[in-house]
Structures are given as structure tokens and as C-alpha cells.
Amino acid sequence: MVLVAACGAGGRSDDDGDGGGGTTVGVTDDSIAIGGTFPLTGVAAPGYSEIPTGAKAYFDFVNAAGGVNGRTIDFTVKDDGYDPTKTSSLTNELVLKDQVFATVGSLGTPTHSAVVDFLNDEEVPDLFVSSGSLGWGDDPESRPMTFGWQPDYEIEGKVIGQYVADNMPDAKVGLFLQDDDFGEDAEKGVRQFVDDQVVDVQRYTSGNTDVGPQIAALQAKKPDIVLAFTTPSYTALAQLTSLTLGFKPQWYVSNVGSDPALVGSLLEKFSEGAVPGDASALNGVMSSEYIPGMDAPDNPWVQLWQKVWDQNGGQGELTNYRIYGMSWAYTFVQALQAAGEDLTREGLVDALEQVGSSLEGPNLAPYRYSEDSHLGISGMELVKLQNGKGEPLTKVLTTDVGDAEIAEDDSGQADDAPPESGIPDVDPVG
Amino acid sequence: MQQFVNTVLGGLTIGMVYAAFALALVLIWRSTRIVNFAQAPMAMVTTFIALQIIEAGHSYWLAFAAALVAGLVLGAVVERVLIRPVEGKAEINAVILTLGLFIVLHALASVVFGNRYRSFPAAFGIRGLEVGDTTIALTGFDIFTILAVLAVMGLLVLLFRFTDLGLRMRAAAFNQEVARLLGVRVGRMLTLGWALASLVGSLAGLLIAGGSLVHPGYMDAVVVYGFVAAVLGGLDSPAGAVVGGLLLGLSLSLVSGYVGSQLVALAALAILMAVLLLRPQGLFSQARERRV
Numbered sequence: 217m218v219l220v221a222a223c224g225a226g227g228r229s230d231d232d233g234d235g236g237g238g239t240t241v242g243v244t245d246d247s248i249a250i251g252g253t254f255p256l257t258g259v260a261a262p263g264y265s266e267i268p269t270g271a272k273a274y275f276d277f278v279n280a281a282g283g284v285n286g287r288t289i290d291f292t293v294k295d296d297g298y299d300p301t302k303t304s305s306l307t308n309e310l311v312l313k314d315q316v317f318a319t320v321g322s323l324g325t326p327t328h329s330a331v332v333d334f335l336n337d338e339e340v341p342d343l344f345v346s347s348g349s350l351g352w353g354d355d356p357e358s359r360p361m362t363f364g365w366q367p368d369y370e371i372e373g374k375v376i377g378q379y380v381a382d383n384m385p386d387a388k389v390g391l392f393l394q395d396d397d398f399g400e401d402a403e404k405g406v407r408q409f410v411d412d413q414v415v416d417v418q419r420y421t422s423g424n425t426d427v428g429p430q431i432a433a434l435q436a437k438k439p440d441i442v443l444a445f446t447t448p449s450y451t452a453l454a455q456l457t458s459l460t461l462g463f464k465p466q467w468y469v470s471n472v473g474s475d476p477a478l479v480g481s482l483l484e485k486f487s488e489g490a491v492p493g494d495a496s497a498l499n500g501v502m503s504s505e506y507i508p509g510m511d512a513p514d515n516p517w518v519q520l521w522q523k524v525w526d527q528n529g530g531q532g533e534l535t536n537y538r539i540y541g542m543s544w545a546y547t548f549v550q551a552l553q554a555a556g557e558d559l560t561r562e563g564l565v566d567a568l569e570q571v572g573s574s575l576e577g578p579n580l581a582p583y584r585y586s587e588d589s590h591l592g593i594s595g596m597e598l599v600k601l602q603n604g605k606g607e608p609l610t611k612v613l614t615t616d617v618g619d620a621e622i623a624e625d626d627s628g629q630a631d632d633a634p635p636e637s638g639i640p641d642v643d644p645v646g
Numbered sequence: 647m648q649q650f651v652n653t654v655l656g657g658l659t660i661g662m663v664y665a666a667f668a669l670a671l672v673l674i675w676r677s678t679r680i681v682n683f684a685q686a687p688m689a690m691v692t693t694f695i696a697l698q699i700i701e702a703g704h705s706y707w708l709a710f711a712a713a714l715v716a717g718l719v720l721g722a723v724v725e726r727v728l729i730r731p732v733e734g735k736a737e738i739n740a741v742i743l744t745l746g747l748f749i750v751l752h753a754l755a756s757v758v759f760g761n762r763y764r765s766f767p768a769a770f771g772i773r774g775l776e777v778g779d780t781t782i783a784l785t786g787f788d789i790f791t792i793l794a795v796l797a798v799m800g801l802l803v804l805l806f807r808f809t810d811l812g813l814r815m816r817a818a819a820f821n822q823e824v825a826r827l828l829g830v831r832v833g834r835m836l837t838l839g840w841a842l843a844s845l846v847g848s849l850a851g852l853l854i855a856g857g858s859l860v861h862p863g864y865m866d867a868v869v870v871y872g873f874v875a876a877v878l879g880g881l882d883s884p885a886g887a888v889v890g891g892l893l894l895g896l897s898l899s900l901v902s903g904y905v906g907s908q909l910v911a912l913a914a915l916a917i918l919m920a921v922l923l924l925r926p927q928g929l930f931s932q933a934r935e936r937r938v
Contacts, residue, residue: 257756257761258761258863261761261762262762262763265762395907395908419906419907419908420907421907421908421910423867424867424902424907424910424911425858425859425864426656426660426899426902427907428652428653428656428660428783428899428903429653429656429657429899429900429902429903429904429907430902430903430907432648432649432652432653432656432783432903433649433653433903433904435648435649435652436648436649449763449859452763452765452859453858453859456772456857456858459772459773460772460773460774460781460783460785460857461652461774461781461783462773462774462776462780462781463781482763482764482765482859483765
């Protein structure tokens with residue numbers, strides 16, 4: 217710890233010498249170096265490894281059109297295999313050796329927890345962490361450089377909790393949670409509304425693929441609806457084990473783990489059609505959406521992503537995970553534009569705090585960025601999955617952490633379309 | 647009640663897989679007095695071979711047989727090529743070598759087969775048996791698992807107790823020099839022991855993969871639990887390995903269902919420590935500790 221603190225202090229004093237207006241590490245007249253850590257291999261790789269390929273495709277699309285203020289975006293992707301120790305050394309490399317201007321989109325709660333304080337000590341903008349943990353933005357005073365992007369798990373818990381309380385007031389509720397921040401934050405939100413309806417909580421440990429005992433315990437309490445906050449692999453395992461046990465509640469699966477295409481492909485080969493092998497594997501399951509995805513091919517945003525992927529993508533098809541990456545890449549380009557020509561680390565953070573909540577992008581609900589909160593998208597709509605499509609159960613609902621009320625969104629965010637060029641056009645602040 | 651029955655049945659089924667894995671460890675222990683930590687990735691590799699065959703459109707049973715044969719060959723090759731050169735030196739050399747092989751096979755599998763979760767089909771239904779209007783967590787594939795492991799255990803007991811070959815294998819393991827003087831081809835016996843162990847390990851890999859998800863690390867926990875099961879049973883006894891596997895599977899399933907899944911690995915280690923403290927020769931070992 218002492219060593220890390222010492223390094224941090226050293227870095228800062230060096231930076232102070234660079235110039236009066238702020239830090240410009242990683243920025244030249246014609247390029248901006250950024251980086252991020254992602255699981256390209258390992259247990260978390262399915263789906264998640266596609267996120268940086270989507271982001272990269274969008275940056276290439278912007279670069280091909282001349283970049284932002286004449287600077288091209290140079291995005292370095294490091295593979296941490298979802299292993300926090302690797303995240304630490306790779307983030308060190310990005311900051312100290314590759315000298316990136318900012319990290320963008322780095323993925324995972326346990327992984328990013330290992331580096332968030334280092335990035336803040338080094339005063340490196342730490343933008344749009346790919347995870348819904350509250351740690352990315354609920355306390356900007358102690359982590360001034362870190363910004364979340366997707367809706368946090370607590371507000372997802374609140375939204376589905378209120379839906380169950382309003383529409384299924386007599387239902388017995390079971391919770392199936394990943395045993396970390398993901399499950400914990402979500403449970404906090406859910407319990408605000410249905411604390412007295414919860415009959416059982418089961419937690420699984422990521423890495424142990426035998427969830428039989430947990431599902432059997434849930435089944436014993438006979439819940440009418442199970443709210444699952446699981447990653448895609450565990451959504452598949454839970455569905456499979458439930459089939460074995462003849463357990464048929466209504467399921468709600470967090471948007472984190474409910475991609476029908478991915479879960480369907482995991483369940484694909486099980487035993488003679490006992491599980492449908494395509495996106496219909498999750499038919500009837502409830503979930504939530506906060507950006508338009510592959511199930512809405514006519515949505516103008518999805519059409520833009522398709523065009524970007526066709527022009528700049530690598531191997532494979534456009535997927536929801538690639539769309540996710542493109543979506544925060546779009547937000548990053550907006551942030552760069554808002555920060556203006558004289559790009560500094562401080563300027564970028566200031567700009568996001570000032571105009572972040574009014575940025576119009578693919579997000580269905582506005583971002584919450586301000587001086588008091590660095591949390592990302594403020595809401596979502598609940599859907600029921602049918603053959604891979606989400607059929608809306610509610611309007612877009614927005615809220616915030618704590619006891620903030622849940623309200624229908626009136627910002628019109630969900631109805632906007634991207635500009636013709638596919639590249640945002642945000643005025644610089646101040 | 648239903649929860650208890652299902653948790654117990656789930657524990658027994660997974661216990662059978664630990665038992666098969668423990669059997670593989672016991673086999674190598676009996677024939678060479680080393681613990682083969684590379685058993686897990688060896689079984690993982692053969693399971694992936696089966697998966698490739700299935701994905702190429704061939705039948706499940708062809709893939710099943712191919713994986714077992716691949717296991718047999720892999721075991722023999724590993725013994726001949728890697729273990730043979732360190733034979734006669736301290737046992738620890740060979741054990742460290744198997745740890746190295748563990749890492750190498752892992753890395754190779756990630757390169758060749760990819761690192762993502764993939765689903766592995768089961769030969770029989772994956773729906774539980776329906777009794778009245780409750781479903782019991784015993785699937786056709788679970789029953790197959792239990793029968794397959796029992797059959798393998800039976801065959802191994804027959805081999806070691808009642809055949810000339812088994813006697814020679816035991817002699818080669820027990821004292822190479824004396825066995826050689828008595829005309830036993832010790833080298834061949836060792837190779838055969840490794841091959842058989844690897845075959846049984848491959849079976850365990852196939853059984854735990856059936857109807858679940860596989861990735862290059864999916865057997866890693868099993869090698870730990872299989873080792874605990876083998877120690878529980880006394881490392882020397884095939885029947886002990888099976889009983890140890892069942893006990894361990896059952897305890898871990900109950901811990902997972904009634905206490906919390908985060909304590910499963912801890913419970914396994916607690917059991918291991920308890921056995922080593924209270925009955926270091928294992929529950930079923932006939933001999934007192936043997937100096938090696």
C-alpha cells in the first residue's frame with residue numbers, strides 16, 4: 217500500500233510540471249491514446265469478449281471520418297481473463313507504460329475494484345466501467361475520475377421490485393443472486409419494495425457450476441417468481457437445473473444475464489430438444505432493457521450500429537454485446553467533443569459533469585452525470601422475452617439509488633435518433 | 647422434504663463422479679506411488695475431443711468411446727514420454743512434473759479448443775424422474791453415471807484381486823526390483839497402470855460434462871475433490887475411493903444447499919484436514935502407513 221501511494225504521489229508531481237491548464241498525457245495533435253481491460257479469455261469471456269470489438273469498430277468509424285477535433289482515437293485492449301491480479305498489472309501498463317489519456321469501458325466488478333483507487337490516485341479519467349456496481353459513481357468525492365455507464369444493479373432491483381409489488385402483490389418471491397456486489401446491490405433495491413414477499417434468497421459462487429442445491433432450496437419454498445441476478449452462464453445453468461428439478465416459477469433475469477442469443481447458444485445442445493436450441497430458450501422470462509438491441513432491427517440506432525459493424529467490424533456478426541460496446545464508445549466521443557479542442561484530463565471530467573445528463577445517445581433514459589453523481593443511465597424498461605425479442609411490459613422508468621422515486625421517463629431519450637453522419641455533434645462547454 | 651431428497655440425490659450423483667476421479671488417482675498411486683495432478687486437464691482434453699466429434703455430427707456413443715480410447719493412449723504416452731525419465735528419482739520429481747503438465751495442457755486446450763463455456767450433451771434425458779406430481783432430481787443420465795462408476799469399480803477390483811495381470815501390476819508397484827527378479831515386465835505394468843487410470847479419469851470427465859457446461863478449467867475443482875475423496879478412502883483402495891467420493895459429494899451438496907455455496911471449497915478442505923488428523927491412513931486402507 218505504501219508503495220502504491222508513493223507511486224501515485226510521484227506521478228502527480230510529474231504531471232503538475234506538464235503545464236498550467238491540466239494534464240494532457242496520451243494526447244497529441246492528431247491522436248488520443250485510451251485503453252481498457254476486458255476478459256477476452258476465461259469463464260467471463262462468452263459475450264463479454266465481444267464488447268471491445270464493438271467499441272473498436274465505432275472508434276474506427278469515427279477515425280475514418282477524421283476523428284474528434286482532428287485527433288484519431290487509439291484504443292488499446294488488454295485481456296485480464298477476469299482475474300483482478302492481472303487487471304492490476306495490465307492497468308499499470310496502460311497508465312505508466314502506454315501512457316493512456318483515459319481508460320474506457322474496463323469490464324467487471326471484482327476486476328475493476330482492484331484498480332479504481334490506483335486510477336483515481338493517478339488522476340486518470342476512468343470512464344464508463346462495464347459493470348453496474350454502485351462503486352462507479354455513487355461517491356464522486358472519493359473517486360472523482362470514475363464514471364459508470366449502464367444502470368446500476370440497485371436501480372434495476374428497485375424497478376423490478378416495484379413492478380412485482382404493484383402487479384403481483386400476493387406472489388411469493390425468491391431471489392437467486394451472484395454472491396458479490398452484483399447480487400448485493402440488486403437485493404438492496406428489490407427489498408425496498410417486496411421485503412415482506414421474499415421467501416428465500418440463494419446465492420451462487422461464480423466458478424462452482426453445480427447450482428443444484430441452490431435451485432432445490434428455492435424450489436422448496438415454492439416461490440411464484442424468482443428474480444435472478446446472474447451472468448449468462450449461470451442463467452443457462454439455472455434454467456437447466458430447474459428443468460431437471462421440474463421447477464417452473466416465473467423468472468426475471470437481470471439484463472446482465474438475459475441475452476437470449478447467448479443463453480440459447482449455451483443451452484443449445486442439451487439432450488434431444490428438451491431445451492429449445494435458439495433464442496426461444498428464454499421465452500416467457502422477464503428482463504429489462506436500457507439500450508436498443510438486436511431485437512429491434514428497425515431502430516435507427518441499431519441500423520447505425522449495423523452500418524458501423526459492416527464497415528469497420530472484424531469477424532462475426534453484430535451482437536448485443538458489440539452494440540453495448542459501440543454505445544459507450546458513442547458516449548465517449550460525445551464527452552471528447554464536449555471537452556473541446558484543448559483536451560485535458562480535468563477538462564474531460566468537468567465536461568461530463570456539466571453536460572452529461574443532457575447527452576442524447578442510444579440510452580433509453582438520461583445519464584445521471586453531475587457534480588454529485590457519476591452514475592450512468594438512470595432507468596430501463598421491463599420486458600418479457602419472446603423468441604429473442606423483448607416485448608415491453610412498462611414504459612421507460614427512471615429513478616436513482618436510495619429512496620428516489622421511480623417515475624416514467626419524460627425526457628424523450630428513448631425516441632431520439634442518431635445524427636445522419638452517425639457521429640455525435642456536441643458543443644464544447646465553456 | 648423434496649429439497650432434502652433432491653439435495654442428497656444431487657450429492658450422490660456428483661459424489662459418483664468424484665469417486666471415478668478418485669479411482670483414477672488411486673490407480674496411479676497403486677501402480678507408481680505418485681499422485682497425478684495432471685489427471686484433471688487430461689480428462690478435460692479427452693472430453694473436448696468427444697465434444698469435437700459430437701459437433702462434427704457423429705453420435706454421442708462414438709464420441710464417448712473415442713474419448714475413452716484417447717484417455718487410454720494419453721495416459722500411456724504421458725507415462726512413457728514424461729514420467730519414465732524421472733523414474734527411480736524422488737517421487738516428488740514426478741509429482742512436480744504432473745503439476746507442470748497440468749499448466750501446459752490447460753494452456754494448449756485454451757489455444758486449440760477456445761476458452762469459452764460450451765454445452766456438452768447428455769446421452770439420456772436431463773429431466774428428473776416424476777413421481778406423482780413431484781420431480782426427483784435423478785435424471786436418466788444420473789442413473790447412467792452411477793451405474794458406470796459402479797461397473798468400473800467392480801472391474802478394477804476384479805482386475806487387481808483376481809487376475810494375473812492385476813497381481814503383476816501390484817507387484818510392480820510394490821517393489822520394482824523384486825518384481826523384476828520374478829520376471830514381471832515392470833515398465834509395461836507402469837504404462838498400463840497410467841493408461842487405465844487415464845481412461846477412468848476420462849470417464850469421470852465425460853460424466854461430469856454430460857448435460858452441463860465445459861471450458862478448459864471445468865475439471866479443476868474435481869481434481870481437488872477427487873483427491874480428498876481418495877485420501878478419505880485411503881488412497882489404496884478402489885472401494886474406499888468410491889465410498890470417499892460419495893461421502894464427499896453428499897457432504898458438499900448438503901453444505902451448499904443448507905449453509906451456503908461459498909463454503910463448499912472450505913468444507914472440502916476441512917474434511918481433508920479432519921481425515922489427515924484423525925485417521926491418516928484413510929477410512930478403508932488395510933495397511934498401516936507404508937514408508938515410501
